Amino acid sequence: MKIGILGCGAISNIIVTNIVSDNLDIDLSYFFDNDIERAENLANIAGGIAVLSFDEMIDKVDLVLEAASPSSVKTYASKVLEKGKDIIIMSIGSLMDIELRENLIKIAKENNTKIHAPSGAVVGLDGIRAVANLNLTETSLITRKSPKSLGKDSKKEEVLFEGKASEAVKKFPVNINVAAAISLACKRDIDVKIIVDPNVSRNIHEIIIKGEFGEFHTKVMNLPCNANPKTSVLAAFSAINLLKNFNSTFVIGN
Template sequence: MKVGILGCGAIANIITNFSQEGKLGVEIAFFYDRDMERAENLASQVDGRVVLNLEDMLDEVDLVIEAASPQAVEQMVPLILEKGRDVLIMSVGGLMNPQIRKNLESIAKKNNAKIHVPSGAIVGLDGMKAASIGKIQNATLITRKPPRSLGIETKEETILYQGKASAAVEKFPMNINVAATLSIAAGMEIEVQIIADPQVDRNMHEVRVVGDFGEFRTVTENVRCAINPKTSVMAAYSAIKLLNSLNENLQVGT
């Protein structure tokens, strides 16, 4: 399977490194970034091709990894799906708007393409998906990050946001991916708290879910990417595992 990358930042770097080690199960052949230098750096590591426009790779690839931004999801993912190419979306916050999500689903259906959303920087998505078959009474995500990761300086624990996932998108577009992924899996908007915590040096996510199945609580303490501390290594790993699983005959987990 031939793959292209849209957005050559921290996540794309980790994925490309694994591809060099032959651990991806797919060939990353094309690279696009609005910052050409970033695309060139990554392409040179795997003998890949840089394209000046996203469209230039679409006749050649089976799947595009979107690792750019929520805006790219709205503006560029439709072009990929219209060509009947599959897409793996990392900027899941871009799917929080139900109109955008429905539009992408409808284009995908019309063109027989798939939209893959990896579990990202969170554990517990399997449980959330299973729980959604019954009735979920409440689902909450508490995200704690070092203040600098959230773009502020403070010496005290500070709650920056409390409320529904969709309203957090405007304020924290780069920190809402986990909330968006959980909301889509739950089939309902989850409650979100975003806390700047000077006591932590990892990106932490606590998920609490109560439903007719019982209840679960998960805590993920993520190591941050060296290239982009806002991003967790686990997010890139989950994309790599999803790419692996496209070729596997035994599928484990929901």
């Protein structure tokens, strides 16, 4: 399976360097980024080809891995699906746009393709999906990040946002991927609190789900990427895991 990478920043760097160094049987063939130097850099590492336009790679790959931006999902995801190719979407916050999401799902169905959204920077989406159709009394996320990771200059701990995930999308776009992933997994507009904390160096996400099944509480304390402190290293590894699953006959936990 030939893979085309859309967006050659922090996440794709981790994906490519780990796939190459671990000698995994994953064919990273084409690389596209608005910044051609970034595409060339990753193409050199992977022994692939950097392209100047997205259209140059779309017919040559079997799957596109998007790790660029929400706007890139709007621009390119429908093209990928219309060509009968699968897409992995890292900028999952973009899918909080109901019209976009429903349109992409419709196109995917018509073309017998799939939209994959890895668990990204959190754990427990499998469990959340498993109980999504049950009566849930609490679905909440508390995110705690350093000022650097949130692009703030705060000297003290402060609640930056408290509200629904759908409002977070509009008011606090920096943190929407995790909130969006949980909301989409449990089919609800979850409660979100975002705290800036100068005493932490990790990106911390606590998820609380309660309902007729019982309850669970997960906490991840992610190392931020050096290249982009807003992004957690775990997000890249969740994409690598998804790519490995395509080659596996035994898939556990999905």
